[in-house]
Amino acid sequence: MTIRIGIMGYGNLGRGIECAIRQNDDLELVAVFTRRPPETVRILTEGVNVYHVDDAIKMKDEIDVLILCGGSATDLPKQTVEYAKYFNVVDSFDTHAKIPEHFENVNKMAVENNNVALISAGWDPGMFSLNRLYASAVLPQGKDYTFWGKGISQGHSDAIRRIEGVKNAKQYTIPIESALEAVRNGSEPELSTREKHLRECFVVAEEGADLSRIENEIKTMPNYFADYDTTVHFITEEELLRDHSGIPHGGFVIRSGKTGWNGENSHVIEYSLKLDSNPEFTSSVIVAYARAVYRMKNEGMSGCKTVFDVAPAYLTSMSADEIRKNLL
């Protein structure tokens, strides 16, 4: 028997979920829901229908886990709560500061309706969060660092695109190698924002635009760029398409800490990701947690969960015997 998955929203993430389901024999895609006219949305999986979002609730008995692929700014705060009434759900809510509030809202609805809802699956929040937790539990006397990149930041790329005279833009977040090395050496440095990451921008300007004004507006933009060393390259639309169409990302979670009666021994734990496709990797994590959600529900659990609440064994299609034999 397979676990029947529904996808709510068919952008980069929804398509990534569809691809990830195909890699897992115990999962089956049964429906994709969209706000667009369903007949205009072409999906990859043969024999699976696209429905309008308004039809989702009618299909609640045909879907074991509904995966919510909307954005964290406006979609998920409503959607995850709403659909936790009818479905077991997974989302990738990634506004770190608002996670406690989102958790409370989703938890209330999921508990009341006896569903399992897992929020904030992905890699950060997600796999990086897990590594921060494991590392700090194992080395309580220590310090951890998260670096992001090299990768495309959607938010920073959008911020550049809003500048007058900018036609298109991509922004890479790049961890600074010397900072990584200092952290790996266990010296527990204090690092400013500027010392941790560089920002590199590839900008296509409108014809006749004032390039030095654009460059200045980028470099002085508060919150986004002012606190960083930022490089701006003006390129053509063709170059942007040719060289910067991918959505790579990744990063590092590093914790160094001391053990011994007087802290005489040092240890460094490092977790890193190098991802060709940010949305596809995020999707792969979400899909593993969808499996976990299904199993947790079957064991009688309910309420809102995060990656911290999920025993690792729930994530894999292998049996408990197999994982003890092959992976332990």
Add this chain to the structure above:
Amino acid sequence: MTIRIGIMGYGNLGRGIECAIRQNDDLELVAVFTRRPPETVRILTEGVNVYHVDDAIKMKDEIDVLILCGGSATDLPKQTVEYAKYFNVVDSFDTHAKIPEHFENVNKMAVENNNVALISAGWDPGMFSLNRLYASAVLPQGKDYTFWGKGISQGHSDAIRRIEGVKNAKQYTIPIESALEAVRNGSEPELSTREKHLRECFVVAEEGADLSRIENEIKTMPNYFADYDTTVHFITEEELLRDHSGIPHGGFVIRSGKTGWNGENSHVIEYSLKLDSNPEFTSSVIVAYARAVYRMKNEGMSGCKTVFDVAPAYLTSMSADEIRKNLL
């Protein structure tokens, strides 16, 4: 209220557990048990008594979790089963091939007596196992690799010491950089034993011993050295003590995998450890799992568990609210 911990066996690991308990305010060492005459064993923690192993069972109501610090070859297969009758226990059983059998034996006893027993805590098995599981669940279409070192292998050092004419020896296991790089590049190489690790030996010979015979016996020793490129250095006892007294270790778990409709995107997940003290880091992991065992027991669970069965939130002294707020 603190979690009351007992330590069974006071070698490198037992002493590491004692140090790790000191770093965790919610844990308290209440007793150390030894096979030696207790009055001959000096521990670091003031006000805590050392008892003979035969007195352990009498103290079952004063200990929340008993940590078993014996060896995997002969101690733990008996001890963990025996003490799971009276205590919640944690061990670091690391004979990978015998884990399924050990699990069954311990599980039976723990279930019958309504205790929680966690086996095979440490870093491999342990943190490395977790990373193999998470990575394979997230990237099912991929391949993983475990490298060990640079670090001291106790078993290989012992094997050298058994050679006639050898007074003392230390052996380092060293991962081969070019193999690591090939794996990190996502090329999923097939690597032979020889291509993954080097073995470097520092040997103190008895006066007048035949050095070339010793070197040859090491390099041709089946299972231990014959399948590796091995280097042998003869040094003095003073040099061995000065330069090779530490117990460093570490290693890498790397999984590369593909996503996308046709596997068009590659991803690399890497977890690594650089440890000054193998037994102290192992102890730090064990102590975090002792906390988890106590909580799982309090929630009514019983039976044998591994790291795969423990939701990460159980490992930290922080509350669920705190970890969602600060680590997610």
